[in-house]
Amino acid sequence: MKKRVKMVDIAREANVSRTAVSLILNQVPGVRIAEATRQRVLQVARDLGYRPGPLLDELGDRKRLYGVVINEISSAYPIDLVYGLQNQADAQGVQIIIQVSDGVPGNEVAALENYERFGVAGVVYASTFSAVVVPPAELERQRHVLLNCRREDSTGLAILPAERHGGALAAQHFIEIGRRRIATITGDPWQVATKERLAGYHRTLNRSALNPGAAYERSCDWSHGGGHAAACELLALPQPPDAIFCHNDIIARGAMQAAQERGLRVPEDLAIIGYDDREFAKDLGITSITLPFLEMAERALTELIGDAPLEDRTLSVRGRLIPRATTGFMN
Incomplete structure (x- = not known):
């Protein structure tokens, strides 16, 4: 074959x-x-x-069509959700239709009504960023899986990244390489990812009696400039940190610039960890935590295609820490 x-x-x-x-x-x-x-x-x-997959008229009795509703595709890594879904659809011999809703409820309803007319066997309801969502009532009429999001009451099957585990991985890595004044720069405080990553970071530092408190925590808007400004504040403390956990790689890049401007060596004087493992992280030698979007998407479609009832539960998929130069590891 x-x-x-x-x-x-x-x-x-x-x-x-x-x-x-x-x-x-x-x-x-x-x-x-x-x-x-x-x-x-x-x-x-x-x-x-x-x-892209077998043609619908070639599938005969195996003809199965699945719908995907996603709020947007506008940044580097959510495309992995789409790629993972397409890859798994190819592997399973099914077809998927993707509708981008721009986060507009009316667009979501229209997409779901179209899927009903198409006779889809199920729907993946996906979010670009980890979020608590209120899907349209029309989704309840379909067999469905929530991808990178969940309902407030945790009903339905939801697939999410293990963000708390990611925060714990970063803190533990700093501890293992001997850092003791460990700070963090988060993204927007209201976001689910921020809260979960911070919780994992706190838990690990608390267990080691190394939590330096709120004075060593800053938040920003996930940007390079925001990371740079926050790192400047932290490095101006009377006892500046010797490690900073940044909640994405763009923030980490800004923190690296701040360290360079102060004549600090990375990682000798300041170790840095990012998150998301974007393509530039490898080029810049940024130690980073992966977002397992490919694995999440493949798991979501596998569950949807399966015959088992979709029970109320949340499945957390763990990312990995990729050690690089910013924590003393060669690329």
Whole structure:
């Protein structure tokens, strides 16, 4: 049997990122991609004989169609949710339809009503960022899984990243490399990811009697500038931190700039950990915690396609710590 061509094969042959291939082949609207790049990817896909999955009229009695509703696709890593869903659909021999709602309830309802008319076998209701959501009542009429989100009352099957575990991983890594004045720069305080990562960080430091308290905590808007400003404040303390856990890699990049401006060596004087493991983190040598979006998406579609009842439960998928130069490990 001929080996199935995957998006990663196209990315390798076309010399572009897997994300770019997914955006182009899934025809995601509102994304800026050079036309030359788009045409090269499409040509490579044709040359390799790529097919996104079996055609509906080829499936016969196995014909199954699934819907995906996602609020937006606007940043680097949520595309992994889409890629993971598509990859798993290919592996299972089913088709998926993706609707981007822009977070507008009316658009969500319209998508769900369309899915009903199409006769989909189930729906993945996904969020770009981990969130507590109130899905439309129309979702209850469909077999469904919540991806990267959950309801307030935890009803339904929800797949989420183990954010608390990620915060604990960062704090534990600092402790293991001998750091004792450990600070953190969070994202927006109201976000689920911020609260969970901070809780894991606190728990681990408390267990080791190393929690320096609120004086060593800052929050920002997830940006480079916000990370830089927050790190400047922390490094101006009478006893500045010797380690900073940043809640994303962009914040970590800003903290690295602040350290450099003060003549501090990373990691000798200041160790830094980021989160998300974005592509530039490897280039800059940033130790980072992965967001397991691929694994989450694959698990969500696997559960949805299965025959077992979808019970009320939340499944947490753990990321990994990738040690790099900012905590003293060679790339």
